[in-house]
Amino acid sequence: MSERKKILILGNGFDLAHFLPTKYEHFITAMCAVEKAPPSEPLSFDNIFHELLADEDFFLSKTKEMYKTEEVKIPVEDLNILKEKLSSNGWFQYFKDYLDSGIDTWIDFENEIKVVLDVVCSVLEKNSDKNEIIDVKNYGGYLNIIATEFFEEFNANKNHYINVLLKLGILRSIYGYKDEENFVELNKNEFDDMDNQYGYDSLTGFGRPSPAFEELSLNDDYVKKYKGETIGIHTYKVIKKMNNDLLIFIDIFSIYIEFIEGLVPRNDLRVPRVLSDIDSIYSFNYSSTTSRLYDRKHRNFLHGKAGEGNIVLGISELENKLLINEKAYGFVKYYQKLVNNTNYKFLSGNEGLKSLEKTHQKGSSYWNVQPYEIYIWGHSLDSSDSDYIKEIFSFNKGGYTSIYLIIYYFPSPHAQLANLISVMGKDIIEMWMKKGWLEFVEAPDVYSLNNTEGYVDEISKHSEKGMFK
Numbered sequence: 001m002s003e004r005k006k007i008l009i010l011g012n013g014f015d016l017a018h019f020l021p022t023k024y025e026h027f028i029t030a031m032c033a034v035e036k037a038p039p040s041e042p043l044s045f046d047n048i049f050h051e052l053l054a055d056e057d058f059f060l061s062k063t064k065e066m067y068k069t070e071e072v073k074i075p076v077e078d079l080n081i082l083k084e085k086l087s088s089n090g091w092f093q094y095f096k097d098y099l100d101s102g103i104d105t106w107i108d109f110e111n112e113i114k115v116v117l118d119v120v121c122s123v124l125e126k127n128s129d130k131n132e133i134i135d136v137k138n139y140g141g142y143l144n145i146i147a148t149e150f151f152e153e154f155n156a157n158k159n160h161y162i163n164v165l166l167k168l169g170i171l172r173s174i175y176g177y178k179d180e181e182n183f184v185e186l187n188k189n190e191f192d193d194m195d196n197q198y199g200y201d202s203l204t205g206f207g208r209p210s211p212a213f214e215e216l217s218l219n220d221d222y223v224k225k226y227k228g229e230t231i232g233i234h235t236y237k238v239i240k241k242m243n244n245d246l247l248i249f250i251d252i253f254s255i256y257i258e259f260i261e262g263l264v265p266r267n268d269l270r271v272p273r274v275l276s277d278i279d280s281i282y283s284f285n286y287s288s289t290t291s292r293l294y295d296r297k298h299r300n301f302l303h304g305k306a307g308e309g310n311i312v313l314g315i316s317e318l319e320n321k322l323l324i325n326e327k328a329y330g331f332v333k334y335y336q337k338l339v340n341n342t343n344y345k346f347l348s349g350n351e352g353l354k355s356l357e358k359t360h361q362k363g364s365s366y367w368n369v370q371p372y373e374i375y376i377w378g379h380s381l382d383s384s385d386s387d388y389i390k391e392i393f394s395f396n397k398g399g400y401t402s403i404y405l406i407i408y409y410f411p412s413p414h415a416q417l418a419n420l421i422s423v424m425g426k427d428i429i430e431m432w433m434k435k436g437w438l439e440f441v442e443a444p445d446v447y448s449l450n451n452t453e454g455y456v457d458e459i460s461k462h463s464e465k466g467m468f469k
Contacts, residue, residue: 003370004370004371004372004373004462004463005279005280005352005353005370005372005373006274006277006278006279006372006373006375006463007278007279007280007281007282007347007350007353007372007373007374007375008274008275008278008280008281008282008290008375008377009281009282009283009284009374009375009376009377009379010281010282010283010284010285010289010290010377010378010379011284011285011376011377011378011379011380012105012106012284012285012378012379013377013378013379013380013408013410013443014283014285014289014377014378015285015287015289015378016059016378017377017378017410017443017444017445017446018066018269018289018293018446019059019062019063019066019067019446019447020063020260020263020287020289021049021059021060021063021260022257022260022285022287023104023105024103024104024105024106024108024109025099025104026049026052027253027256028092028095028096028099029048029049029051029052029099030048030049030256031082031086031092031096031252031256032096032099033047033048033049033050033051034048034074034079034082034083034086035083035086035087035096037079037083039076039079039080039083040076041076042073042074042075042076042079043073043074043079044070044072044073045064045069045070045072045073046069048074062447063263065266066265066266066447066450067263067264067265067266068263068264068265068266069263071262071264072259072262072263074259078255082252082255085248085251085252086252088169089245089248089249089252090167090168090169090170090241090242090245091113091168091242091245091246091249092249092252093167093168093169094116094164094167094168095109095112097163097167098112105380106313107380107382107384110313110314110315110316110384111315111384113246113314113315113331114315114319116164116168117242117315117320117323117331118320119160119161119164119165120164120165120168120170120238120239120242121320121322121323122154122161123161123165123170124233124235124238124322125322126150126153127150127232127233128232128235131230131231131232131233132147132150133146133147133150133218133233134146134147134218134230135147135148139183140229141229141230141231142228142229142230143183143217143230144217144218144219144220144223144230145174145215145216145217146171146215146216146217146218162216166216168241168242168245169219169241170218170219170222170238171216171217171218171219172216172217172219173214173215173216173217174214174215174216174217175187175188175190175191175212175213175214176191176212176213177194177211177212177213178211186212191212191214194211194212195212198211218230218233221234221237221241222234222237222238222241235322235326236326239323239326239328242331243328243330243331246313246314246330246331247330249313250311250313251309253286253311253313254286254306254307254309254311255306257286257287257306257307258306258307260287261287261288261292261306265293267450269293269294269446269449269450270449270450271294272444272446272449272457273444273456273457273458273459274375274377274444274457274459275290275294275296278296280298280300280350281296281298281300282298282300282302282346282347283298283300283301283302284302284303284379284385285301285303285378286301286303286304286305286306286311287305287306288305299343300343300345301342301343302342302343302344302346302388303333303337303342304337304340304342309340310340310341310342311340312333312336312337312340312342313333313336314330314331314332314333314336315331315332315333316332316333316383316384316386317332318331318332333384334387346388346391347374347391347392347395348391348394352372353372353395353402353403356369356371356372356402357395357396357397357398357402359398360396360397360398360399360400360401360402361397361398362398371401371402371403371404371462372402372403372404373403373404373406373460373462373463374392374403374404374405374406375406375407375408375459375460376405376406376407376408377408377443377444378408378443380415380416380419381407381416381419381420381423382419383419383422383423386423389420389423389424390423390424392405393424393428393432396432396435396437401435401437403437404436404437404439404460404462405432405437405438405439406439406440406441406459406460407438407439407440407441408441408442408443408444409440409441409442409443410442410443413440416440417429417440436462439460439461439462441458441459441460442458444457444458445457
């Protein structure tokens with residue numbers, strides 16, 4: 001009788017279980033600290049997470065307890081490279097202002113990318129028939145000043161839409177005044193000086209109104225002109241810049257994960273039972289945590305690996321007609337995987353498992369081959385990875401069991417179960433649970449495993465009972 005093989009599938013919750021700060025909030029907070037940091041000295045861990053640590057953040061307190069955080073820092077050279085990338089990156093400039101807006105996970109982040117793309121496409125589509133976005137009546141077609149009534153159609157969303165376009169750099173604030181028939185553009189300081197010079201008080205009527213004015217303008221990079229006059233927006237250039245900014249944002253994120261990979265445990269960690277005799281590991285993470293902390297090496301990085309230029313981060317599919325027409329597939333994860341040649345083989349590429357399932361579907365079985373145990377640790381099972389979820393549930397189609405699926409949950413299985421039902425439908429999930437193919441087990445508490453005497457983490461009831469014929 002052969003030994004039962006175990007496969008482990010990892011999501012970001014695995015790194016979080018090890019108190020590695022890889023949450024969306026951690027990353028954005030860290031990059032905000034980088035953006036504000038003096039350019040002449042390295043940035044320490046405590047300075048990077050100063051705001052969260054000041055609030056006595058439980059998670060980061062455990063990070064400092066478990067890892068030598070005092071030994072990691074961002075060198076001056078890397079710091080200044082990051083500062084330059086962040087300053088002109090539209091996606092970061094947008095997301096840093098939405099830290100407290102309910103974007104909690106990387107799935108939330110990817111969903112928000114879609115929302116932002118829809119906002120931009122709504123504006124581009126509204127302007128496609130006529131060049132209504134430019135205020136020709138008051139400023140002529142030679143200035144790219146935005147018509148105030150253009151955004152009125154978006155009603156309550158008006159301010160949000162404008163803010164999105166400002167953060168992405170599609171719009172900008174413009175300052176200036178008219179000198180006879182010419183428009184003279186000012187910088188912000190010159191505008192403030194001129195405004196203060198006239199000292200007009202609207203309540204008392206004293207002073208004179210300043211000739212300087214502030215308006216929104218379409219960024220010159222996206223202006224389509226004919227004989228010097230604005231005739232529209234370069235849709236292609238707008239989308240291309242957003243795509244390029246996403247690539248740079250991904251590069252920034254990769255640098256951050258490499259920084260987190262520098263955290264060294266203060267003490268050797270005890271190996272969780274599921275990792276003690278694992279055969280294969282498939283990771284949706286960008287880090288090498290199993291290799292680095294437990295010497296369990298693997299090559300199956302489904303969404304790429306930090307430092308290798310192949311990270312996948314984006315939306316699941318193009319749904320907006322304008323994006324489809326512009327062939328804007330750079331935002332889509334499956335396209336990124338193909339371009340980056342990311343390892344996209346999953347369970348159906350496992351020769352042993354594939355052979356076992358093929359035999360079962362023919363109505364026969366290897367008498368001495370045990371079903372595989374598939375453990376999922378730290379993945380939400382959200383629809384954004386529905387292709388992978390459906391691939392898992394493509395097994396057990398014959399008269400015999402090819403896999404047992406064990407899902408580690410924290411703090412409860414409710415969210416993951418709801419996501420599975422949403423992707424696969426209740427009938428399939430109910431059938432798998434009734435047949436004993438699907439099991440939910442509380443995730444190992446890595447801190448207790450290493451600090452509480454007698455703590456034992458659980459694995460599948462099938463492993464606990466031993467092997468079956």
